[in-house]
Amino acid sequence: MRRQDLISLLAGESPVNKACRKALEQGASFLIYDGATGLVPASNLAPTYRVREAHTRERGIPTLGFPAAVETLQALGEQPVRLGGVTQLNPPYYFQLFLAADVASVLACIGVDQQHQQRGV
Known part of the structure; x- marks a missing residue:
């Protein structure tokens, strides 16, 4: 997937989509998992992300976006979800992406501040 394509998929105005889009526009690295290994039933992800x-x-x-993403994953049931991520270095922030299997849309996004790891929290 091209950077510009992913930026376009994050067109929503939620705070997490805006932050992820901005990180990508500023050069953050990203990865979208390919093939069958990148697909997971949403119902397998919802409990894990609820605990996280x-x-x-x-x-x-x-x-950013955690409660809404967990709710979305729960609602998707057995639908396969493609995983991806965006890593912003400065300030350190990680965005977990949940995309449609065909990568036509971002279903949910979670942003997590990574500065706590640098502080040893």
């Missing part, structure tokens, strides 16, 4: 959401909340780690 609780973990980040308990530790006070700033995030």
Whole structure:
């Protein structure tokens, strides 16, 4: 996938989409997993990300879009979701992407502040 294509898929005005789009526009690295290994049923992801959401909340780690993404994954049921990610270095932030299997749309996005790792929290 080309950078500009991914930027276009993040056209929504939610804070997480805007932040991810801006990171990509500023040169953040990204990866979209190919083939069958990059596809996971949404129902397999929802419980994992629900636990991760609780973990980040308990530790006070700033995030964007977590509750909405977990809700979306839950609602998608067995639908296959393609995984991807965007890594911004300055300031350090990671965006977990959940895309349609055909990569025609971003279904959900989670942003997680990575500065806590540098502080050793």
